[in-house]
Structure formats: structure tokens, C-alpha cells
Amino acid sequence: MKNSLLKKEKLVTAVVANPKGEIFELEGYAAVGMSGSSFLPLTTHLTVNMPYGGELMRLPDRSPVVYNISRNRFETLKENPHRPGEPIFPVAAFNSPGYVLSFVSAYKENKGADYLPLFSYGAVGWQKDRFRSAAILVDRENRQDLRLMKIKNVMAGVHQMRKKMPNNRLRAHLEKCALQYGCPAGKNFFLGRYEAPLPTSRYCNAHCLGCISLQKNDKIKNSQDRIAFTPTPREISEVALEHILKVKKSIVSFGQGCEGDPLLAAEVIEPAITVIRSATPHGTINMNTNGSKPDVLEQLFDAGLDSIRVSLNSVRKACYDTYFRPKGYDFSDVQKSIRIAIGRKKFVSINYLNCPGVTDAPEEFEALIAFIKQYPIHMIQWRNLNFDPLRYYNIMDRASKHRKPLGMKKILNKIKKIFPNLKYGYFNPPKENFYKI
Ligand code: SF4
Structure with missing residues (x-):
């Protein structure tokens, strides 16, 4: 220096x-x-x-x-x-x-x-x-600003929802998310603002090194428990419609930190979406997913799913496989899901799990440029990877060598220059804002 x-x-x-x-x-x-x-x-x-x-x-x-x-x-x-x-x-x-x-x-x-x-x-x-x-x-929105989530207001929402849907197990699960884990997405359901979570899936076909809801490595503790039941289509649509009919520019999202991958619960999600869409055209129905099952995704688009956010730690297969450890699917399935979604004019984000040293390495940067050229996604949600950073770097470096990083600021600016219409942010946008940069 x-x-x-x-x-x-x-x-x-x-x-x-x-x-x-x-x-x-x-x-x-x-x-x-x-x-x-x-x-x-x-x-x-x-x-x-x-x-x-x-x-x-x-x-x-x-x-x-x-x-x-x-x-x-x-x-x-x-x-x-x-x-x-x-x-x-x-x-x-x-x-x-x-x-x-x-x-x-x-x-x-x-x-x-x-x-x-x-x-x-x-x-x-x-x-x-x-x-x-x-x-x-990367995102100025105050969607998860804790100052706007006063516990007395969350409790008022909890009591109101208990009265409105006393036997709904998904509502009860979200209470635990909001009150025990302090989950801002759960709190927003009870506060009637922005995006409501719809955790549904008990299972996943990936075994991410940093999965926060299930860990088989006893040296790493998952930070929350995975949902222990599968809500019925009625329970899902009741929670979703409550939110959509009350909130302006509302979003309801499958695929939360306290569940597996929602594509593995399509048997309840598809009928739930059908019920929601037969009741209202309003609200954005979104799915955060690993994108592992393109055929299932097609069915959900047919039912009325509006947008997807696909999680990726890397667009290079070797690094993806090493982190996601997919079982019964391949990185090419993820690419196919993205291609189908774009072809069907659905809004597509990637949940790009950032770790300086890997994300801004020249190899990843060049691969990302090529990836966006091939799959013109609409948004990158820049999210920080929640995993031991030094160990992650060493694991990724063993999977594929990394040269000296270019710098996060630099790659964010360069990508924006090459793809000026690509949206940057942190949160899933409502459909009213899909194409606002
Ligand atoms: S895709 Fe999501 S639920 Fe599945 S293992 Fe990875 S982090 Fe966990």
C-alpha cells in the first residue's frame, strides 16, 4: 500500500x-x-x-x-x-x-x-x-426498517388476525416468526404493509452450506426452525387475500427463510394461487426459489404466479454446485426455469448472494455478464451471504480459482453501465414497479 x-x-x-x-x-x-x-x-x-x-x-x-x-x-x-x-x-x-x-x-x-x-x-x-x-x-425502501415496526402495533395486528382466522395454522406460524424470531417479513403481515410471507414447504432438494432453516453439519446452527406442517390451500389463500385486499401495491411471497423450497410444495401452492386469482387480480404473487423444477414452475405461472426470485451464490456451475449441493436437479434446470420465466414475460430477479472476494472476482464478474446477456433477467437483489466468509472463500477457491477481486463498488457500477435497464435492489418489487428503474 x-x-x-x-x-x-x-x-x-x-x-x-x-x-x-x-x-x-x-x-x-x-x-x-x-x-x-x-x-x-x-x-x-x-x-x-x-x-x-x-x-x-x-x-x-x-x-x-x-x-x-x-x-x-x-x-x-x-x-x-x-x-x-x-x-x-x-x-x-x-x-x-x-x-x-x-x-x-x-x-x-x-x-x-x-x-x-x-x-x-x-x-x-x-x-x-x-x-x-x-x-x-442498494435499496432505500423502508420495508424492513425496525423503527416502523412498533411491537404494540404488531401485537394489535396479531390480536386482530387471531379473531379473523382463529383456526389458520399459517397465521399461527407467522405469529411465531414475528414475535419469537423478530422476522420483519412476518411483522409486516401483522402491520399490513408491503410484502407478506407465505412459508409453505417442509422440504428442499438442495443442501446449501448456509441454509438457515436446516443444517446437517452439527458445527453450524440453523438460525430458525423450518415450518413443521404443510398449510392447506385454504390457509394459504386466506392469509394472502387478507394482505392483498388490505395493502396498496401488496406482495405475497412463497419461499421464506423458515421453509424449504416452495417448488416442492406445488400441490398446495397451485390451488392456493388459483383461489387468490379467482378472488382478485390485485397484488403481486411472488416466489423466492432455487428454480430447480422448470415444469412445476410452468404450472404455477399458468395458475397466476407473477414473479420469481432465484437464489444463486454464483453463476458458475462449479461454485453453485459446491454451495447449493443440489440433489436430483442440475444447474441447467435453474437456467431453464429462468429462461421459461423470461419467455412468459414474468418478472425475474436473482437473489445474488454476495461475499466480497468471490462475487467481485474477475471470474465471477465475467461469468455474470455472460449470464445476463444470455438470460436477460430484470433485477439483481444484492444480498449478503450469511456464512463464515473466510471459509466460504476457501471452499469456493478450491472449487474454482479466484484472481484478485475487482471491488464490489466497481462491479456494481460496471454491470449497471452494461445493462442500464437492470434493476438493483434488495426487496421484491410489486408489479406496479416492475419496470421502474
Ligand atoms: S434452497 Fe433455500 S431452503 Fe433449500 S437448502 Fe438452500 S437455503 Fe435451504
Whole structure:
């Protein structure tokens, strides 16, 4: 790193944690962002004020990589240089929805380290009395802004829905999502705003390394329980119609964090969509899916499904297979689903699971450009991958070699330049906004 480069911009101070979990800044050291095997000192220009709703995490069994300003070099610190003998740990930011990570927190693993829990670990520093996050704003909408989700209003909605649909098990399940897991999508159903979730499927034909609803790896804990029953078409349509008939520009979505893949529950979803569409043409019926079953998807489009969001960690088969571990389907089925959806003039997003170092590697960037040329999708939802970032990078690098990353900001700008009509964001849009850029 050239000194002249660093002088031009203001370095952001490193933040670390002590064994009690107290977080503090480290004078004389700049925060560092990690992207694959590359490190970069964080500056004002590379960061934003940490957005409201984000959380800071101490990373156990790991040592922070920081930038020693006076010595002009990266250092891995095991203990506090200002209080010798006191162990220190890296700190990362879990940023609020709408922000995509440009760098992850820089650290090295200590011997015997376990997997990090299923979150994203953004780089963070301190400047002018504020935390600064290495993140890029991709969606300004306040759909999941916790300030607008007052618990007393959620409870009022819960009581109202209990009265309206006392025997509906899906309504009861969403109560648990909203109140126990604090799921913003679940809360929005009870608040009557934006997008309501319709979790339905108990099963999945993928085994994603970072699946948040089911883990067979006992070293990784799933963060929520998968739905334990299959709602009936009547239960699904009752919840969906309640939302659609009440909310302007409403969206109802199959395929949530607390279920498997909805394509494996088409036997109840198809009749539910038929009931919804026979009652109203309003509202957007969306499905978040792995896109593994093109024939099933066709049937759902026939019934009235409006849009899909297909999850992809990579558009390169080797990396896709390594992360999704598909069983009984192939990456070509996912491509076929996208092709069919585009051919049928349905709105298609990809849920592009971002991890700096892999997503912005030249190999992935070039493959993504080729992919969008071949499959002219309408939107990229830039989502942060919730998985141990260093282990993910190493796993992906074994699946397919990655050269030095180009930088997240750079690839976002370049892709937009090549495809100006491609929508960027974080949330599923309602059909009224499908083609608004
Ligand atoms: S596709 Fe979704 S539900 Fe299926 S394993 Fe992956 S994350 Fe889990």
C-alpha cells in the first residue's frame, strides 16, 4: 500500500473487542477490509455511516488484521498493543437490509476455531464518533426498517388476525416468526404493509452450506426452525387475500427463510394461487426459489404466479454446485426455469448472494455478464451471504480459482453501465414497479 494513496483519504480507526465483549477503537491502527485473500485499509471514501438497525459482533477464536499507521503495514494482533496481555478479537457489522457489503471484517483464524454462525460479517471502523461500515446502499425502501415496526402495533395486528382466522395454522406460524424470531417479513403481515410471507414447504432438494432453516453439519446452527406442517390451500389463500385486499401495491411471497423450497410444495401452492386469482387480480404473487423444477414452475405461472426470485451464490456451475449441493436437479434446470420465466414475460430477479472476494472476482464478474446477456433477467437483489466468509472463500477457491477481486463498488457500477435497464435492489418489487428503474 503506497503511503501517498493513504494520505489522500482519511483512514478509519480500527475497532476491536476484549474478552468481555466490550468494543473499542484502537488508536494508531486503521480498520481493514478483507476481500478473499486481499486486505485494504478502510477510508472515509470506502465506508458509510453504519446504517440504523445494524449490529456489531465479536468474532470468537479469531484475531483482527489491522493497519499499523506509523509502521505502514498490516498486522495481525493477538493482544491489545496498548494493554499488553489483554486478548483482543475482531469486530464485524451485520448491516441492515438494503446494504451490500463491499468488504468483510479482516481477521485470521486461531487454531481450533469453529465456524462462525450464519450471519454476514461486514468490515467496520470508527471515525468522528460514528461507526463506519464498508457497505453500499442498494435499496432505500423502508420495508424492513425496525423503527416502523412498533411491537404494540404488531401485537394489535396479531390480536386482530387471531379473531379473523382463529383456526389458520399459517397465521399461527407467522405469529411465531414475528414475535419469537423478530422476522420483519412476518411483522409486516401483522402491520399490513408491503410484502407478506407465505412459508409453505417442509422440504428442499438442495443442501446449501448456509441454509438457515436446516443444517446437517452439527458445527453450524440453523438460525430458525423450518415450518413443521404443510398449510392447506385454504390457509394459504386466506392469509394472502387478507394482505392483498388490505395493502396498496401488496406482495405475497412463497419461499421464506423458515421453509424449504416452495417448488416442492406445488400441490398446495397451485390451488392456493388459483383461489387468490379467482378472488382478485390485485397484488403481486411472488416466489423466492432455487428454480430447480422448470415444469412445476410452468404450472404455477399458468395458475397466476407473477414473479420469481432465484437464489444463486454464483453463476458458475462449479461454485453453485459446491454451495447449493443440489440433489436430483442440475444447474441447467435453474437456467431453464429462468429462461421459461423470461419467455412468459414474468418478472425475474436473482437473489445474488454476495461475499466480497468471490462475487467481485474477475471470474465471477465475467461469468455474470455472460449470464445476463444470455438470460436477460430484470433485477439483481444484492444480498449478503450469511456464512463464515473466510471459509466460504476457501471452499469456493478450491472449487474454482479466484484472481484478485475487482471491488464490489466497481462491479456494481460496471454491470449497471452494461445493462442500464437492470434493476438493483434488495426487496421484491410489486408489479406496479416492475419496470421502474
Ligand atoms: S434452497 Fe433455500 S431452503 Fe433449500 S437448502 Fe438452500 S437455503 Fe435451504
